[in-house]
Amino acid sequence: MIKMNHKRHSESGMIIMASTMGIFIILSLFAFYLARFSITESRTGGYYMTDIKARNLAMTGIEHAMQSYKASRNISNISGNFNNGNYSVSFDTQNNEAGTALPHSQYITVKSTATINDVERNLRLIISSMPEAFCFSFYGNNSGGQTFTESNGTISGDMFYNGNVQSNSGTGSGTTYTSTGTGGTLLSSPPSFPSLDITQYEALLTSAASASGAYNNYALAFDGSNDWVQIGNSGDINTGSNHTQKTIEAWFEVNNKDLTSYKQTIYEQGGTVRGLNIYIYGGSLYVGGWNEPNGESDWDPGTWLSTSSIQSNTWHHVVLTLNGGNSVTNNAFKGYLDGTQFGSGQGSKLWNHPGGIGIARNADTKFHTGDYSSARYFAGTIDEVRLWNVERTASQIAAKKDTVLAGNESGLTAYYNFQENTGTTANDTQTQSNNDGSINNGASWTSGPVLSKMNSAAFTNTTINLSSYSNSQLLANNNLTISGSTVNGPGYIVVNGNLNISSNTTINGNIFLICSGNITISNSQIGTGLGAAVVIYSKGVADYNNSTVYGLIISKGNSLELDESTVYGAILNYSSSFSLVGDSDITGSVISNSSVDFQGNDASITRGNIPTFLGLNIGLDPIVVPGSYLEY
Amino acid sequence: MIEMVLVIVAVGIIGSMAAAMLFQGADIFVNETNRQGFVSEARSAFWRLMRDTQGQSSPADFILSDQNSLYVKNGKGDLKDFQTGSPDQFNFRLGTGSYNSLSNSLGYSQSNGFTFYNNNFNVVSPSSGGLNVAQAKTVHLSKLDLTFVNDTDTLSLSSFVYPHNFRFGSKMSYHD
Numbered sequence: 001m002i003k004m005n006h007k008r009h010s011e012s013g014m015i016i017m018a019s020t021m022g023i024f025i026i027l028s029l030f031a032f033y034l035a036r037f038s039i040t041e042s043r044t045g046g047y048y049m050t051d052i053k054a055r056n057l058a059m060t061g062i063e064h065a066m067q068s069y070k071a072s073r074n075i076s077n078i079s080g081n082f083n084n085g086n087y088s089v090s091f092d093t094q095n096n097e098a099g100t101a102l103p104h105s106q107y108i109t110v111k112s113t114a115t116i117n118d119v120e121r122n123l124r125l126i127i128s129s130m131p132e133a134f135c136f137s138f139y140g141n142n143s144g145g146q147t148f149t150e151s152n153g154t155i156s157g158d159m160f161y162n163g164n165v166q167s168n169s170g171t172g173s174g175t176t177y178t179s180t181g182t183g184g185t186l187l188s189s190p191p192s193f194p195s196l197d198i199t200q201y202e203a204l205l206t207s208a209a210s211a212s213g214a215y216n217n218y219a220l221a222f223d224g225s226n227d228w229v230q231i232g233n234s235g236d237i238n239t240g241s242n243h244t245q246k247t248i249e250a251w252f253e254v255n256n257k258d259l260t261s262y263k264q265t266i267y268e269q270g271g272t273v274r275g276l277n278i279y280i281y282g283g284s285l286y287v288g289g290w291n292e293p294n295g296e297s298d299w300d301p302g303t304w305l306s307t308s309s310i311q312s313n314t315w316h317h318v319v320l321t322l323n324g325g326n327s328v329t330n331n332a333f334k335g336y337l338d339g340t341q342f343g344s345g346q347g348s349k350l351w352n353h354p355g356g357i358g359i360a361r362n363a364d365t366k367f368h369t370g371d372y373s374s375a376r377y378f379a380g381t382i383d384e385v386r387l388w389n390v391e392r393t394a395s396q397i398a399a400k401k402d403t404v405l406a407g408n409e410s411g412l413t414a415y416y417n418f419q420e421n422t423g424t425t426a427n428d429t430q431t432q433s434n435n436d437g438s439i440n441n442g443a444s445w446t447s448g449p450v451l452s453k454m455n456s457a458a459f460t461n462t463t464i465n466l467s468s469y470s471n472s473q474l475l476a477n478n479n480l481t482i483s484g485s486t487v488n489g490p491g492y493i494v495v496n497g498n499l500n501i502s503s504n505t506t507i508n509g510n511i512f513l514i515c516s517g518n519i520t521i522s523n524s525q526i527g528t529g530l531g532a533a534v535v536i537y538s539k540g541v542a543d544y545n546n547s548t549v550y551g552l553i554i555s556k557g558n559s560l561e562l563d564e565s566t567v568y569g570a571i572l573n574y575s576s577s578f579s580l581v582g583d584s585d586i587t588g589s590v591i592s593n594s595s596v597d598f599q600g601n602d603a604s605i606t607r608g609n610i611p612t613f614l615g616l617n618i619g620l621d622p623i624v625v626p627g628s629y630l631e632y
Numbered sequence: 633m634i635e636m637v638l639v640i641v642a643v644g645i646i647g648s649m650a651a652a653m654l655f656q657g658a659d660i661f662v663n664e665t666n667r668q669g670f671v672s673e674a675r676s677a678f679w680r681l682m683r684d685t686q687g688q689s690s691p692a693d694f695i696l697s698d699q700n701s702l703y704v705k706n707g708k709g710d711l712k713d714f715q716t717g718s719p720d721q722f723n724f725r726l727g728t729g730s731y732n733s734l735s736n737s738l739g740y741s742q743s744n745g746f747t748f749y750n751n752n753f754n755v756v757s758p759s760s761g762g763l764n765v766a767q768a769k770t771v772h773l774s775k776l777d778l779t780f781v782n783d784t785d786t787l788s789l790s791s792f793v794y795p796h797n798f799r800f801g802s803k804m805s806y807h808d
Contacts (some may be wrong), residue, residue, distance in 0.1 A: 158806035627690050
């Protein structure tokens with residue numbers, strides 16, 4: 001019995017324990033479900049916040065990319081970490097995010113993806129590499145306050161004119177304007193005229209103006225009273241007896257060409273019996289030669305050639321040549337002015353004539369009037385005096401008159417370029433002998449003529465690789481001529497002067513042509529495609545003749561003219577005169593501060609693609625194409 | 633025998649208490665689930681509305697919008713419209729397809745719906761049939777103000793929305 005009661009007690013305890021455990025388990029499961037629900041709801045709420053953060057992060061990526069592109073048109077992929085998330089941005093120059101082709105080559109899709117935990121957001125923008133005004137085929141800022149009345153030529157695509165547009169002018173349905181017009185649309189909030197940052201262009205022009213190696217040409221100024229340069233007798237020049245060929249050349253600027261009271265001697269060698277001279281008298285320039293003795297050539301009285309085609313206070317180039325023998329022959333003696341022969345006459349070789357050599361003074365010479373005494377000093381400036389023991393031909397003279405010599409040219413016996421700019425010695429800078437001159441009585445140093453071919457300022461029938469220049473910058477502190485040549489970039493051609501490109505020259509892509517003066521481009525190819533374009537910045541008169549340009553033309557001078565030329569890209573014109581002559585066609589966009597003058601019906605402006613100028617700073621800010629923001 | 637009765641009574645009492653607890657817990661669970669579902673529905677509906685409005689491509693695309701209708705076209709060209717209406721419907725349509733319900737808990741009579749402002753922050757009052765072209769082009773800012781009701785719960789959500797695209801100017805034909 002006792003045993004039986006003990007058993008009953010055990011069973012009751014088991015039941016109580018089992019019931020308690022069961023209730024505990026049920027409550028635990030319920031608590032678990034509540035906890036799980038709470039966690040799930042908290043996570044759901046957290047997704048909203050994470051989504052907001054991810055969107056903001058994607059926009060941060062877009063902003064990062066925009067700044068990167070604006071700085072240097074860089075389209076490298078960009079990525080970053082921010083607020084425990086990651087963003088990555090890519091650029092697509094061809095398609096949008098869905099793979100559809102972009103409408104213009106200057107448009108670029110910027111795609112940003114941001115990820116925070118497992119939340120991903122995608123955004124895209126479309127940017128244009130050019131300011132908004134370049135969305136028009138023609139944008140006329142109308143700085144002159146004129147009605148757009150152009151009826152010649154063709155403008156295709158949306159056009160804007162900041163003023164009145166006369167009926168039948170412009171593109172018809174695509175015309176917009178800010179005042180009144182017919183057949184178009186009033187545009188109340190047009191894009192502004194683009195803002196051009198010229199900092200880079202002007203800095204480069206400043207560099208060109210002070211570039212090392214720039215040739216600042218100096219000369220000697222003579223007062224006409226007693227200044228002169230004395231050169232000692234020399235076997236190279238006047239002593240000895242076998243001077244069969246001679247060339248004497250110089251640049252001069254006379255103060256008063258019309259003096260008749262005396263002869264202004266620019267150069268003389270020898271004496272009254274034998275010699276050569278160059279002088280000015282009574283408005284004319286004379287070159288003379290003589291060798292009087294009967295026992296020699298009997299070149300008596302001698303030959304004097306003259307021209308009146310000179311001006312006071314103007315630089316001219318004069319040349320005397322002699323190619324004579326033992327006796328007098330015709331056409332042995334010639335004279336040239338500014339590269340053109342103005343006369344020829346009899347001559348012979350010169351025997352020993354040690355009468356002295358002088359620049360700007362007559363020591364003992366003979367004039368066309370037969371006298372020996374009506375000489376005085378020269379009043380003006382002289383530069384680039386060159387003495388040769390050969391007869392230079394007309395083409396040789398023309399090729400070298402506008403540039404400096406190396407000093408080792410064949411036949412060169414004395415070369416006075418007056419580049420010392422100080423002191424009293426006129427160095428003979430030819431390398432084959434030494435005939436230095438002494439500067440007497442205070443002849444002063446001054447600027448010489450600006451010679452177009454100085455400072456390697458002329459490239460003809462050659463290849464220019466800009467990579468061979470420091471910083472890929474060809475800097476010219478004078479006028480620069482490129483003819484029949486090929487220029488390879490990337491790089492810069494910067495000219496502190498005028499730039500002339502001609503004769504089937506090809507300027508390849510990614511090159512800046514910057515010039516402070518006039519630019520003339522004729523019969524040439526500038527840029528080779530929209531992907532290999534050129535930026536041209538000029539501040540003087542701009543003339544494009546029979547040429548093709550791929551790129552951007554920025555004209556800041558007084559006039560811009562395209563004549564029988566084609567432009568693929570854009571024009572930003574500040575000039576008050578802008579004309580299209582003949583069959584000139586522009587495909588891209590034209591932004592002009594003034595109107596445009598179509599000089600004939602064959603010219604056209606058609607909206608088209610514009611280069612993206614990737615990797616280049618062109619001074620124009622890109623824009624976000626309105627309406628292009630998309631979350632996808 | 634007495635012990636067994638005591639055990640049964642004790643188990644019954646504990647069981648009753650546990651059942652009451654379970655019922656209360658379950659009731660709380662169901663109510664909270666419904667409330668959270670309501671909140672999630674309202675919040676996701678409003679969130680969708682905000683996002684799509686922020687993606688409006690051009691002010692002109694607000695055309696036909698009014699207090700109960702909001703028309704949006706994104707930068708991709710997708711047309712979307714949101715409609716509020718009685719009885720307590722908040723619907724969404726992509727393109728010209730059929731409407732889908734974003735929420736059945738809209739307190740239509742308690743909602744102010746959609747309001748539009750020009751760049752002087754003055755209200756642009758839609759003409760009959762919604763904003764016309766001229767009115768739509770002046771829209772600079774929109775306000776979304778919806779109230780959701782579920783039994784005794786009321787949730788009001790409102791926000792001004794300045795579409796991202798508006799920061800970049802108005803899209804014109806010459807941009808294409």
